[in-house]
Amino acid sequence: MLKMKNLFKTSFSKAGLTFIVSVILMAILRNPYYVGILIFLGINIIITIGLSLLMGYAGQISLGQAAFFGIGAYATGVLTTKLHMPIIFSFPLSLLLTVTVAFIIGIPTLRLKGHYLAMATLGLGEIVFIVFNELLTLTGGPSGFGNIPLIKIFGVELDSDYKYYIFVWAIVSLILFLSLNIINSRFGRALKAIHKAETESATLGINTFRLKLYIFVLSAGYASIAGFLYAHYITFLSPGTFSLGFSIVLVTMVAVGGMENIWGAIIGTTVLTVLPEYLRFFKDYDILIYGVILMTIMLLRPEGLYGIKIPLRKILSARN
Amino acid sequence: MNIGVQLLQYTLSGITIGSIYAMVAIGFNIIYNSTGIINLAQGDFVMLGGMAAVYFHNSLHIPLLLSGFFAITIVTCIGILFERVAISSLKNPSIITLIIITIAASILFKGGAMFIWGKDAYVLPSFSGDKPIMFFGATILPQTIWILGFLGLIVAALMAFFRFSIVGKAMKACSYNKRAASIVGINVNKMVMISFALSACIGGIAGVIVTPIALAHYDRGSLLGLKGFGTAVMGGLGNMGGAVAAGLIIGLLESYSAGLLSSGYKDAVALVILLMVLYFRPGGIFGKKEIESLKTY
Amino acid sequence: MLTIRSLRSYYESICALKAVSLHIQKGEIVTLIGANGSGKSTLLNSIAGLMPKTKGTIQFEDTEITNLSSSAIVKLGIALVPEGRQLFFPMNVMDNLILGTYPFYTFRNKKNLYNKIDRIFDLFPALVDRKKQLAGTLSGGEQQMLSIARALMSEPKLLLMDEPSVGLAPKIVESIFQTLILLQKQTGLTIFLVEQNAKLALNISQRGYVIETGQIILSGEKEELMNNKEVIRAYLGKE
Numbered sequence: 001m002l003k004m005k006n007l008f009k010t011s012f013s014k015a016g017l018t019f020i021v022s023v024i025l026m027a028i029l030r031n032p033y034y035v036g037i038l039i040f041l042g043i044n045i046i047i048t049i050g051l052s053l054l055m056g057y058a059g060q061i062s063l064g065q066a067a068f069f070g071i072g073a074y075a076t077g078v079l080t081t082k083l084h085m086p087i088i089f090s091f092p093l094s095l096l097l098t099v100t101v102a103f104i105i106g107i108p109t110l111r112l113k114g115h116y117l118a119m120a121t122l123g124l125g126e127i128v129f130i131v132f133n134e135l136l137t138l139t140g141g142p143s144g145f146g147n148i149p150l151i152k153i154f155g156v157e158l159d160s161d162y163k164y165y166i167f168v169w170a171i172v173s174l175i176l177f178l179s180l181n182i183i184n185s186r187f188g189r190a191l192k193a194i195h196k197a198e199t200e201s202a203t204l205g206i207n208t209f210r211l212k213l214y215i216f217v218l219s220a221g222y223a224s225i226a227g228f229l230y231a232h233y234i235t236f237l238s239p240g241t242f243s244l245g246f247s248i249v250l251v252t253m254v255a256v257g258g259m260e261n262i263w264g265a266i267i268g269t270t271v272l273t274v275l276p277e278y279l280r281f282f283k284d285y286d287i288l289i290y291g292v293i294l295m296t297i298m299l300l301r302p303e304g305l306y307g308i309k310i311p312l313r314k315i316l317s318a319r320n
Numbered sequence: 321m322n323i324g325v326q327l328l329q330y331t332l333s334g335i336t337i338g339s340i341y342a343m344v345a346i347g348f349n350i351i352y353n354s355t356g357i358i359n360l361a362q363g364d365f366v367m368l369g370g371m372a373a374v375y376f377h378n379s380l381h382i383p384l385l386l387s388g389f390f391a392i393t394i395v396t397c398i399g400i401l402f403e404r405v406a407i408s409s410l411k412n413p414s415i416i417t418l419i420i421i422t423i424a425a426s427i428l429f430k431g432g433a434m435f436i437w438g439k440d441a442y443v444l445p446s447f448s449g450d451k452p453i454m455f456f457g458a459t460i461l462p463q464t465i466w467i468l469g470f471l472g473l474i475v476a477a478l479m480a481f482f483r484f485s486i487v488g489k490a491m492k493a494c495s496y497n498k499r500a501a502s503i504v505g506i507n508v509n510k511m512v513m514i515s516f517a518l519s520a521c522i523g524g525i526a527g528v529i530v531t532p533i534a535l536a537h538y539d540r541g542s543l544l545g546l547k548g549f550g551t552a553v554m555g556g557l558g559n560m561g562g563a564v565a566a567g568l569i570i571g572l573l574e575s576y577s578a579g580l581l582s583s584g585y586k587d588a589v590a591l592v593i594l595l596m597v598l599y600f601r602p603g604g605i606f607g608k609k610e611i612e613s614l615k616t617y
Numbered sequence: 618m619l620t621i622r623s624l625r626s627y628y629e630s631i632c633a634l635k636a637v638s639l640h641i642q643k644g645e646i647v648t649l650i651g652a653n654g655s656g657k658s659t660l661l662n663s664i665a666g667l668m669p670k671t672k673g674t675i676q677f678e679d680t681e682i683t684n685l686s687s688s689a690i691v692k693l694g695i696a697l698v699p700e701g702r703q704l705f706f707p708m709n710v711m712d713n714l715i716l717g718t719y720p721f722y723t724f725r726n727k728k729n730l731y732n733k734i735d736r737i738f739d740l741f742p743a744l745v746d747r748k749k750q751l752a753g754t755l756s757g758g759e760q761q762m763l764s765i766a767r768a769l770m771s772e773p774k775l776l777l778m779d780e781p782s783v784g785l786a787p788k789i790v791e792s793i794f795q796t797l798i799l800l801q802k803q804t805g806l807t808i809f810l811v812e813q814n815a816k817l818a819l820n821i822s823q824r825g826y827v828i829e830t831g832q833i834i835l836s837g838e839k840e841e842l843m844n845n846k847e848v849i850r851a852y853l854g855k856e
Binding site: 055059061063108109111112113114115116118119120122123124126127130131133134244245248251252255259285286287288289290291292294295298299302 | 357358360405406409413415416417419420421423424425426427428429430431432434435539542543546549550553582584585587588591592594595598599602
Binding site: 493 | 665667686687688690691692697699703704705706707708712715716717719720722767768771
């Protein structure tokens, strides 16, 4: 029993378990509508894990994360449709492009703190959004463009939601594995130190700026991967998806779940992705309800949903 | 139209839109001065002012000026409510928490407006007709004059308030030294509330006077807030005169680039300026060195 | 006039004052002496209503003021001259003085206000020429005078003074203390003085208390304390 417990503690088993649970969930649901929702959930989780590392572990905020999501999506979309590039090349290239953009704008941006950083990332996100709208020849402008090819792995075309679902969740698990390892590494501990006291860790000889930049670039990379998955699933892109509103929804997900913990981000993303699908009025008044949920959480439980004690054990033992 | 007249036309519309940015920036400054908070819902006060005025005038058929007055009053009350419920109840919040709270307020205002008024865009009639006034070959809408007049009025009233009234002085005192303020018996908490009220009120005014020339729409606040923030930073956060000057500069640049380069990128101009200022002159381009050095002790 | 019974004060969860009791009578100058971090400033801040968590009772005249807000306490007639002056540096001297009357300010007594300011300038003539100068640009002595003047603007019955001599030349300190004695004699102002410079402070006082690690360990008349061996050893030094 003790060994079992320790086994669950490794990031490999946590990520593996996440994958197994997701596959079992698909087998239970066997409904393309729900599976579709869970594909979106996986894509959102990839972005919010990155955002959670940035907000909760490095203490920095990005209100422009949708832009990196968009750059990843548009890059692979344009490369595969306009230049007919195979996906095996478009994926690394779109990732490289996003990461390079994040690195270049990260250098001046992450020198800013607090409100200035928030506003700068908001402005950057909005500029990228405007570019998507205005770069007609490449992006098709406000009406977007379609016919983005499906992904083919080892000769298998991911042409059904079920196949795509497994692909997406395998990547979610990989990202989770990578992120948990980062948190537990020396790098992760240094990040926490930044969050605790920026000035203190600077005197400890930790280069806080470089760490912040790495994590910013990493979170942009995650968003880019999510964008890649989104583009080849929906096969159609228009700027509306990557607006300022979506950046704010992402921050909301992380904050509602709990900024201090990666699992908090996953919980928040799950709640705010799945709930709207079940509640009809949620879809009509989504903005209002996001606002109410976010404000309520911030005022009553600023540490987020993560860690609220649900008597799970009692429920389970009662069943046994 | 020759190029000179065209330039004059762009200048006039730049000044008009710049005045609105300046008002949003002044709203940012008032709250920043008393709390150190950047209120990300500042643009939504403007949106709410416009929407409420439209509702009173178009749906309830209340006379225009009275509708405007009611709208401004309501936005002011919303500002007070926001501060009482969400800001004053916080104990030692981190900056990230504060940012997210004002984001939450912004989403709430936006969502509330959409809930009440839907996703349509509304227009309000001009205060004194739409007959353009000729000015060296260019045309000025009468509403433009109203906007400039109100900006002048707001700046003058605020300057008088902070310079001559005891409450204004007390608010300034809070921004310089909160501890000293409570030592002399100033209720700092109340000053914060007044600053939210004042800044919501100015946002409401901006919303009412701009709606006749720009539509009122539930989603208009964010971009306006962002540009207003850019204006506030460019003018030096907390600096009222700087806000007006920066508003005019950004408005003019935006208008020229829309007219001479491409109208699609006009929104990007203000944002690029915002980033450049943040990167290279975060203290603003008119920062007063002496006062700044006295603020940090 | 002021009676404190078993007062406790906390910073976060650290207890900075442990069951302090003392009293001050009308028209007295009372000194509190103690080393750095002994709880002197905490005691003054507690009386002025600036500490978030206090237990015990503080009674001023007939009012219990333990949990009143600082503005209510200023209104009742207690003014604090804080450690480190705490002026509004970017504002001019006049504005700093006017803000001293903030809790009493109404449109009607504006005339009264300027009379008050004139009286203050009589006490601190050095400030007259500095009327329009920003407080942050004044010299250390002038800043201290302004800080006292600002406190006096609220016409307090009890003046709390936190280390007014810190960082000032002995000559200036002497002139400030002369002004205080004058005030006490003329207007019957009560002064509760916290000082590290114990000799100087005891000299102008009638009585004194000694505080150590948040507790009053000694109290007595001026002469009693000045001749006490412990006090001499710890605070007065040899001479």
